[in-house]
Amino acid sequence: QRLSAGPFVEVPPRRRNIRIPVSSRRAAMAGLTLYAPCRRRVLLMHHAGWALVALTGPRSVRGPRAPWAPSTGQGVWDALSEQWEARFGRIDTVAIYQRPQASRSGVSVLLLSEDTPVAFVKLRQDDRLQGAALALSALESRPSPHFEAPVPLATGECGQWRWLAISALPAIPHRPPRRPPLVAIVNDIKERLSGAMPREGAPDHWEPMHGDLTPWNLRRVGLRGLWLLDWESAGWGPPGADLVYYAATASVLLGRGFRRHEGDDEAVQYWQARVARRPITDYDCELNLELRRILAVEGAGPVPSPVPPTDR
Structure with a gap:
């Protein structure tokens, strides 16, 4: 005890x-x-x-x-x-x-x-x-x-x-990075996880992904350290899935606006389905409702996002 x-x-x-x-x-x-x-x-x-x-x-x-x-x-x-x-x-x-x-x-x-x-x-x-x-x-x-x-x-x-x-993070406060090299990060994930993660029936064109790439998991520690945390959702997803999810969550929490790009349709639909399955009774339901709104918007945006009342 x-x-x-x-x-x-x-x-x-x-x-x-x-x-x-x-x-x-x-x-x-x-x-x-x-x-x-x-x-x-x-x-x-x-x-x-x-x-x-x-x-x-x-x-x-x-x-x-x-x-x-x-x-x-x-x-x-x-x-x-x-x-x-x-x-x-x-x-x-x-x-x-x-x-x-x-x-x-x-x-x-x-x-x-x-x-x-x-x-x-x-x-x-x-x-x-x-x-x-x-x-x-x-x-x-x-x-x-x-x-x-x-x-x-x-x-x-x-x-x-x-x-x-x-291993634990350094014991100092951390924050979301201002301009993270997202494309390079996603490419590194694909290259390193491609031979490590079982496909388990994933379509042939899907790629390895972090699966929860968000501002609360990608953290700037100190002046230069950039850490990517919480790998429990790592697996396979449609091309661009990590980039779409980071853009959507950053839009909600950081007010950066969400812009859809050509070729994102499958990734957007993937996250629409995943977010829609989340219970509306959970603590973060306001965040998920805002994600559903952003991901459902047709066209190329950018889509402004009001920040929901959460202590994230």
Whole structure:
């Protein structure tokens, strides 16, 4: 029960799906980096909050202090904790990320030793981690010159839960890049994943893709570091699928406008179908409704997008 005892504070204010350890200054600073806001106002507030914790310590993290009741059940959680400590050494505390969507199970855990991140662990009850492990292994053996990706460190399971441990981001705030080299990034993904990902019946003309290329997963860390995170949706999709989805999500969250290009029709239809299947009761339903509106617009745009009220 040691690693679930906390104490933790839940952030951000609306979603409250991240539990920040407030046992020390550095632990709280590391935990706050699990939040990946995109909009300028939220980014400024988040960076200011991180700097305040660095200056004054965890007492500046507002909210009730409480332990965490693991969604795995306490017995499984304790067994998982033993597995992680056998692999990474003593873990002093953790920061916890729970998916805000009610329809998506799973939890991710930032492991801290002496208040320093040693691994980021994804816990799932389905097989999606297998694709992420394949993609990250391919990128480890042949890194991209245009972005960094986490390195797979270990895998395991306990009961119905499977886990994948990967290297953690540097423990500093991050942000969406202003002008990312998207075409080069997508080309690198196609080249490196083409021999690593099983096709599983995908049409012959489909290409390897990240599958969730968005401003909250493509992050500028420090002055020059560019990281591409969350590879669970890696697989095969129609040509241009990653570029279309990034453009649509950036339109909603960053106000950049969405422009359809010649040859995008199949990719747009692909995302229309995928977004339409998402439950309207999930936390991010406003984002998905706005994506549906943008993707449904015919013609070449650009399509302006009002920013929905979300704490992304």
